[in-house]
Amino acid sequence: MVGVTSTRPVLVLASGLSTVLLLAGCTSEEEGTASPAPTSAESSSAAPSSEGGGGGEDTGGGSASEDLTAGLLPADSFGAGSVAAPLSEAELAAGAASAADAGDVTITPESCDQAVDGSQIGVEDLDAFAAQSVTGAQSTSVQLISIGGDQDDPVGTLAAAAAECPQATISSPEIGSATITFAAVPVPDLGDGAAALSYTTTVTGPDGAPLTIPAVVGIVQDGDRLITLVTLSPTGAVDTAAFATLLEDAYDFQAAALD
Numbered sequence: 001m002v003g004v005t006s007t008r009p010v011l012v013l014a015s016g017l018s019t020v021l022l023l024a025g026c027t028s029e030e031e032g033t034a035s036p037a038p039t040s041a042e043s044s045s046a047a048p049s050s051e052g053g054g055g056g057e058d059t060g061g062g063s064a065s066e067d068l069t070a071g072l073l074p075a076d077s078f079g080a081g082s083v084a085a086p087l088s089e090a091e092l093a094a095g096a097a098s099a100a101d102a103g104d105v106t107i108t109p110e111s112c113d114q115a116v117d118g119s120q121i122g123v124e125d126l127d128a129f130a131a132q133s134v135t136g137a138q139s140t141s142v143q144l145i146s147i148g149g150d151q152d153d154p155v156g157t158l159a160a161a162a163a164e165c166p167q168a169t170i171s172s173p174e175i176g177s178a179t180i181t182f183a184a185v186p187v188p189d190l191g192d193g194a195a196a197l198s199y200t201t202t203v204t205g206p207d208g209a210p211l212t213i214p215a216v217v218g219i220v221q222d223g224d225r226l227i228t229l230v231t232l233s234p235t236g237a238v239d240t241a242a243f244a245t246l247l248e249d250a251y252d253f254q255a256a257a258l259d
Helices: 016-031 041-046 089-100 112-117 154-164 240-258
Strands: 004-006 083-086 105-108 126-135 140-148 167-172 176-184 194-204 210-222 225-232
Touching: 089 126, 105 112, 140 240, 154 176, 154 194, 154 210, 194 240, 210 240, 225 240
Parallel strands: none
Antiparallel strands: 004 105, 083 126, 105 167, 126 140, 140 225, 167 176, 176 194, 194 210, 210 225
């Protein structure tokens, strides 16, 4: 296989949002930042403020009129007892900075470079965003609504990823190596386009035993807004049918709240 060195850090070897998801989970447990989210659209009041998230000056071009927090799903949409925590620009950037410490990575085969790199999101590229992490009994999710970004066709890129790259190996001297297996996930016809992808990451755990982490990422384009949803299940496989329904709910909710 031909290797290619990616100059953009790979966030948790597959998706930038997963780094933020894990970061938010640790922060919530250690600092007590997570709190039960309201069970209606008023959950947006707990989402990132103008100082740290969607619509504020710190997002690099957002404004109060572009506040997207009202479009975030209420916590109970993710299951009874789910707990939501807002993700600020600082937390998203911290996830990227953590990945940057890993240095350059090598992705093989070469056809997988675009598939892996295309899943990355840089906060500095967004004009406005709102984001939250939601922890449930069996899984943790991150939802992001964003405007802007440097990808011309994010839906098309994600839709083609599994065919172009069914399996990738990612390695670097700093982080070791991981194998990621990709598969397309069927989703409804939503907005201006939708796609979803499952990816199972296998790494060597601290005890030397293989550690497998299944996750699913889905996106929907709705005009200039991009809805991104990531669900990770450390204890078992992600229910892809339930994920597709949740992605549809996320699209419908933000459309009703923001249009």
